Amino acid sequence: MILGAMSALITPFKNGKVDSLSYERIIQRQAKYGMDACVPVGTTGESATLSHKEHMECIEIAVSVCKQNHMKVLAGAGSNSTHEAIELAQFAQKIGADGILCVTPYYNKPTQKGLFEHYKAIAKSIEIPMMLYNVPSRTGVNIEVSTALKLFEEVENIYGIKEATGLVEHIVALHSASPKSIIASGEDAINYPILASGGKAVISVTGNLLPDKISDLTHCATDGEFERAREINEELYAINKALFCETNPVPIKTAMFLSGLIETLEFRLPLVALKKENLTMLEKILEKYEVLQ
Numbered sequence: 001m002i003l004g005a006m007s008a009l010i011t012p013f014k015n016g017k018v019d020s021l022s023y024e025r026i027i028q029r030q031a032k033y034g035m036d037a038c039v040p041v042g043t044t045g046e047s048a049t050l051s052h053k054e055h056m057e058c059i060e061i062a063v064s065v066c067k068q069n070h071m072k073v074l075a076g077a078g079s080n081s082t083h084e085a086i087e088l089a090q091f092a093q094k095i096g097a098d099g100i101l102c103v104t105p106y107y108n109k110p111t112q113k114g115l116f117e118h119y120k121a122i123a124k125s126i127e128i129p130m131m132l133y134n135v136p137s138r139t140g141v142n143i144e145v146s147t148a149l150k151l152f153e154e155v156e157n158i159y160g161i162k163e164a165t166g167l168v169e170h171i172v173a174l175h176s177a178s179p180k181s182i183i184a185s186g187e188d189a190i191n192y193p194i195l196a197s198g199g200k201a202v203i204s205v206t207g208n209l210l211p212d213k214i215s216d217l218t219h220c221a222t223d224g225e226f227e228r229a230r231e232i233n234e235e236l237y238a239i240n241k242a243l244f245c246e247t248n249p250v251p252i253k254t255a256m257f258l259s260g261l262i263e264t265l266e267f268r269l270p271l272v273a274l275k276k277e278n279l280t281m282l283e284k285i286l287e288k289y290e291v292l293q
Contacts, residue, residue, distance in 0.1 A: 001129055001159050002074045002099045003182050003200045004036030005218035007207030008044035010249050010256065011058060013266035018054050022262050024065050026208070029261070031069035033292060034215035035207060038062055039101055041076035043138060044205055044249045048106075049268035052084075056091050063096045074131060074203075078103030082118050086125045099129035101162060101203070106139040112147045123155045130157055135164040135186060145173045152181045162186040162203050163194065171197045188214075188240040192233035195221035205252050206240055209259065212292055242285045245278045247271065255282060259291040 007030055012022040030038050040062040041047045041055050050058070059075045066073045075097040077088035082105075089100050102122055110118060123130045132151065136142040142165065151158045160182030163170055168190065171183055175198030184201035185194035191202050191214075200222060207214035213236055221229035243251045250267060254274050257265040267273070274282065 001182055002037050002072045002131070003160075003184070004202075004222065005034065005207065005211075005215040006037040006039050006074060006184070006201060006203045007035060007211060007214070008039045008042045008203050008205055009062070010208050010253050010262075011041065011045040011050065012253075012262045012264070013268070014264045016266070018050075018057060019262075019264065020057070020061055023058065023061050026261070027062055027065040027071075028069060029293075030207070030211050031066070031071050033211040034219070035071065035211050036215075036218075037072035037074050037098070038066060039074045039076060039203055042078075042101060042133070042203075043076075043103060043135070044208075044252065045076060046249060046268060046271070047076050047078070049271075052088070055088065056095075059092050059097060060095050067096065072098040074099045074101050076101050076103070077122070078105075078133060080105035080108050082121050085118075085122050089122050089126045089130070093126045093128045097128065099131060099159075100126070101131045101133050103133040103135060104139045104141050104143060106141075109141050112144055115141065115143055116147055116150060119151055119158065120155050123158050127157065129159045131159065131182070131184065132161040133164070133186070134161055137164070145170060145177075148174060149177050152178050160184060160201070166190065168193050168197055171199060175199075188243070189237065191217060192221065192226075192230050195229060196226055205243055205248060206236060208252050209243075209255050209261070209291060210236070210239070210289065238285050239289055242282050245281065246274055250274055251278070251282060254279065255286060258283060258286060260293065261291070
């Protein structure tokens with residue numbers, strides 16, 4: 001299983017194309033500062049605006065770099081089309097990814113039965129582990145606790161869920177009913193509460209910028225050092241909130257550019273640059289943190 005400290009990687013662009021060299025450096029830096037795995041081409045990776053060719057290219061780069069650095073790859077393979085998600089999942093398996101992360105289908109708002117059948121079909125098409133991704137604020141549909149538990153019980157290679165509902169009660173309900181399933185925090189502001197409630201992983205946006213801190217927080221919590229984990233979580237609160245002042249990944253890419261971690265700051269429409277007042281706020285908050293190169 002893929003667990004521990006992970007970052008939902010940004011996708012750097014240069015002159016409108018995926019900047020593969022910067023992408024490699026970003027992943028190498030993740031390994032340098034103790035991350036256990038990386039998550040390419042999730043929503044933070046602007047997967048919705050990538051072509052399938054670019055999506056696959058990013059997974060291939062991540063697998064290649066991670067194998068050299070003893071990290072695992074939990075590849076983004078979500079879509080609101082089940083057959084497209086299956087194609088991405090099968091490619092990720094073929095290229096050597098250790099598992100896939102699959103976001104709920106966006107826009108078409110399936111029923112709970114539709115969600116169950118969607119995830120079952122994807123999982124049955126591959127042999128590697130699969131993690132569900134529940135982020136109703138972005139997709140418009142919620143994986144109910146009962147649906148997640150049914151998937152854990154009936155589909156062998158669905159091993160966990162990334163929870164980004166903001167509801168710690170979901171974590172408690174899932175962990176109490178299925179303690180062997182892996183729950184990953186999908187909201188940086190509450191990484192500590194989720195880990196303290198039975199979570200075993202963090203899939204972080206802030207980890208792109210501060211992998212050393214996210215790694216320490218996660219490993220302290222999973223080793224039972226909860227007081228230290230809480231301290232780190234509180235230390236990161238200001239930047240965690242700032243990185244969601246506008247739609248993700250605009251703030252995190254901006255923070256990485258300001259910190260010298262990426263050479264160019266490019267988004268794909270409909271995403272645009274931060275408002276001036278939010279840029280000023282982010283610059284001030286970044287002064288409080290040491291961003292290691």
